[in-house]
Amino acid sequence: MSTPSFEIAAGRSRRSGLLLVCILVFCVLLLSAQAPGGKSHSSLLQSWILSASAPVGRAVSLVSRGISGLADSTAEAFSAREENVRLKRDLAASNRELFHLRAEVSQAARERLLLAGGAALPRVWMAAPVLLVENRAGAQSALIAAGSSSGVAAGSPIAVPEGLVGRLVTVGATVSRAQLLLDASAAVGARIVRTQELGVVRGDGRGGMRLNNVPTTSRVAAGDAIESAGIDGIYPRGVAIGRVASVARGGNLFLEIRVTPAARFSQLTDVLVLAPSPAVAGVAGGGGSAGP
Amino acid sequence: MKFGRVALLLLAATALQFLVGGSRHRAAWPIDCFLIATAVVARGGNSSRAILVGGALGFLEDAFSQQLLGMNAFAKAALGYVLAVLSVRVVFGGAWAVGGALAAASLVNDAIVAMLSLLLLRAPPVLFSREALWRAAATGITGGILEAARVFPWRDWWKRRLLRRLR
Numbered sequence: 001m002s003t004p005s006f007e008i009a010a011g012r013s014r015r016s017g018l019l020l021v022c023i024l025v026f027c028v029l030l031l032s033a034q035a036p037g038g039k040s041h042s043s044l045l046q047s048w049i050l051s052a053s054a055p056v057g058r059a060v061s062l063v064s065r066g067i068s069g070l071a072d073s074t075a076e077a078f079s080a081r082e083e084n085v086r087l088k089r090d091l092a093a094s095n096r097e098l099f100h101l102r103a104e105v106s107q108a109a110r111e112r113l114l115l116a117g118g119a120a121l122p123r124v125w126m127a128a129p130v131l132l133v134e135n136r137a138g139a140q141s142a143l144i145a146a147g148s149s150s151g152v153a154a155g156s157p158i159a160v161p162e163g164l165v166g167r168l169v170t171v172g173a174t175v176s177r178a179q180l181l182l183d184a185s186a187a188v189g190a191r192i193v194r195t196q197e198l199g200v201v202r203g204d205g206r207g208g209m210r211l212n213n214v215p216t217t218s219r220v221a222a223g224d225a226i227e228s229a230g231i232d233g234i235y236p237r238g239v240a241i242g243r244v245a246s247v248a249r250g251g252n253l254f255l256e257i258r259v260t261p262a263a264r265f266s267q268l269t270d271v272l273v274l275a276p277s278p279a280v281a282g283v284a285g286g287g288g289s290a291g292p
Numbered sequence: 293m294k295f296g297r298v299a300l301l302l303l304a305a306t307a308l309q310f311l312v313g314g315s316r317h318r319a320a321w322p323i324d325c326f327l328i329a330t331a332v333v334a335r336g337g338n339s340s341r342a343i344l345v346g347g348a349l350g351f352l353e354d355a356f357s358q359q360l361l362g363m364n365a366f367a368k369a370a371l372g373y374v375l376a377v378l379s380v381r382v383v384f385g386g387a388w389a390v391g392g393a394l395a396a397a398s399l400v401n402d403a404i405v406a407m408l409s410l411l412l413l414r415a416p417p418v419l420f421s422r423e424a425l426w427r428a429a430a431t432g433i434t435g436g437i438l439e440a441a442r443v444f445p446w447r448d449w450w451k452r453r454l455l456r457r458l459r
Contacts, residue, residue: 016339020373023347027366031412034360049355053306060310068316132313134357136364137406138418141357169359177356185359185415205418266319 050143050172057131057175058145065129065269123275126150128158130268131175138184138205140265142166146273147174155234156276163240163262164188164228165271181241182207182265189232190241192218193225201226201241201259207266209242211257218255220247226259233277298333298345305329305349309356322427323434324398326353330368331394331435334375346372358405360412367404371397387443391436398428 076083128146135141146152148171158165158178166180179186184205191198192214199214214220224244230237240262250256308325312318326349334342350365358364375397402424409415418424 013339016343016373016376019340020343020369023343023369024366027347027362027369030362031360031366031408034362046355046361049352049361053352053355056303056306057310057314060307061314064311064314130314132310132356133318134313134353135423136353136357137402137409137424138415138421139358139405139409143356179359184409184418185413205416206421207423267316269316 046170046177047172050170050175050177051147054145054147054172054175057143061129061131061145125152125156125273125275127270127272128152129270133180133265133268135182135205140180140183140186140203140205141169142178142180142268142271144168144176144178144271144273145174147172147176149173152176152273153276157235157239157274158271159239159274160263160268160271162264163242164235165263165265165268167234168273178271180265181209181261181263187232188235188241189229190226191229192220192244193227195219195224198229198231199257208245209259209261211244211259212254214255214257215253216249216255220244220255220257222246230277236274236277298341301329301332302345302348306352309353319423319426321430321434322423324401324427324431326350326364326368327371327394327398327401327431328435328438330372331375331390331397332438334372335379335390335439337376337380339373339376339380342372342376343369344372346370360408363405363408364401366408367401370404371401387436387440390439391432393432394435395428395432398431399424402428 126146128144130142131145132143133141134143142165144158152168152171154168154171154176156168158167164181166178166183166186168176169179170177180203181188181201182203182205184203186203188201189198190201190211192211195218197214197218197220199211201209201211203209211220211226222244226241226244228235228237228239228241242259242261245258245260248256305325305328308323312321312323312325329349330342330346333345336342346368347365350363350368351361353364353368354361375393378393399420403419406417406419410417
């Protein structure tokens with residue numbers, strides 16, 4: 001009586017083992033086909049999956065924003081009076097500051113004219129809401145509700161008013177995936193504003209960044225602002241990246257510099273999509289996935 | 293578990309992942325909804341279904357977050373099988389056991405993805421970061437609470453409550 005049931009159980013176990021092997025082999029083959037150096041790219045499949053999941057993402061995002069908006073407005077109602085007093089105080093201080101600043105405007109305008117020749121200010125393409133932020137094993141990415149239907153192209157940098165956030169790597173019809181600067185594979189050409197020295201900012205995959213390739217002879221100090229240098233052909237020049245958190249002498253010729261990001265990655269809700277650099281726009285030309 | 297329920301579970305896991313991941317407070321309780329959904333199917337003891345659901349959810353997660361499709365699918369299919377085998381062969385019960393298994397599964401998922409990233413993309417391995425540990429803890433606690441809610445005798449509790457009121 002127990003033998004047939006044992007055989008059935010063994011058969012099921014064998015079948016599921018076989019299924020597992022098939023799925024794992026399929027995954028390995030798929031991964032090998034996509035790995036850098038392979039001939040085929042799955043970015044099309046990835047962009048299809050992104051487009052197919054877009055309605056769910058948008059609907060849930062609307063609900064989520066509605067709930068958090070309701071919670072925020074309730075909380076704000078309680079703090080409105082204190083905020084009013086504070087704002088009046090701030091306004092008085094701002095008026096005083098405005099008086100001084102007006103005097104400096106003419107001088108600043110002259111300086112701006114001088115700088116305009118060398119500056120390459122980024123052009124903001126559009127603002128887009130963030131649908132999802134994921135981080136796993138060093139890969140830090142975000143889904144944003146903008147795609148090829150709104151004219152967005154792979155390789156476009158994304159930013160918030162505080163600073164640079166990352167770049168789009170896979171573009172679907174209405175949803176795109178962005179690689180954040182915190183990603184362990186992300187890198188951006190950077191300049192230390194005070195000393196004008198160049199380096200490469202890399203994400204550490206753990207929520208921080210490092211500034212590499214700065215020689216030990218550098219005068220960089222904690223608190224120095226770091227901005228994009230525009231030398232990598234991806235990110236525009238002059239956008240804030242962060243501030244130097246600590247400087248230590250490494251074992252080799254370069255300093256070990258930790259950077260605190262300017263953008264608050266943990267609280268991303270909307271981003272600005274910047275126009276891609278001419279080099280990237282020429283290469284991407286569609287929904288392709290650019291490597292790090 | 294029937295096919296309709298599995299489909300509903302997939303949809304709910306995706307919606308919940310968007311709800312948590314799209315929120316401004318996403319770092320407060322970063323549960324791995326896809327892993328919990330895989331574990332729910334694996335809890336039924338059907339390893340084939342657990343493998344398929346884990347693989348499907350992994351693919352979805354890869355599309356959202358990874359450069360290559362298949363990393364999370366590989367990890368979650370394997371974890372679905374292991375969790376299903378554990379739930380059938382081992383006396384696997386109680387909120388603590390399920391929570392612990394889910395927390396461990398979350399870390400193993402991270403480790404597999406990190407290893408595949410290192411092999412295929414030469415990406416620096418990031419293992420057991422603070423976020424990963426917190427996600428494992430949140431996923432484990434959530435799984436433990438769900439298991440406790442599943443085995444709790446709600447009907448008896450409700451009857452007892454009614455009786456107490458009548459007295």
